């Protein structure tokens with residue numbers, strides 16, 4: 001059976017030093033003139049669509065032309081994100097490159113299931129030379145629903161790999177309970193990785209089939225993914 005392996009990005013593959021939040025803060029500060037315009041907004045595990053819509057609503061920016069404002073803000077965010085990544089103190093998380101290398105030798109299709117917009121994912125992963133490692137995925141441009149992101153990911157990755165888009169063959173790797181919940185709602189399995197703010201125990205409690213402290217034990221992780 002060919003497996004579909006889907007990676008979350010932030011705090012699963014890379015840490016960007018908060019480049020996304022910094023970029024959104026700048027964009028909304030320009031629009032509202034207020035300091036800390038994203039204060040109190042949760043970013044973790046959510047789609048960019050959901051985050052941007054929440055901030056737009058909080059500052060009453062969308063009145064009567066919500067979709068225009070969304071498109072404007074999304075475009076400005078992507079421009080700002082490129083600048084923030086260029087000066088960010090980020091890194092690739094332990095074992096990621098080795099794991100991606102090892103998966104090349106296995107009968108699997110490797111893609112993304114991320115709340116980032118597609119272009120945002122490209123900017124973040126491209127900064128570390130990792131974008132080309134993934135054959136498609138599901139992204140957070142159009143939906144606040146993470147399970148929809150996973151569903152889109154399975155479809156796109158399977159189509160590009162020429163395999164059956166069966167959710168039962170898919171595994172999502174992520175660092176938050178939202179990644180795990182989304183995987184399950186889409187009919188896929190989930191591997192938790194404790195490189196974000198949740199422990200392995202907590203990710204297992206949220207229903208992950210397995211959890212690891214990071215991705216550095218390549219053989220063990222590959223074994224879990226192919227099990």
Ligand SMILES: [Mg+2]
Pocket residue numbers: 008009010011012045174175176196
């Ligand atoms: Mg994450």
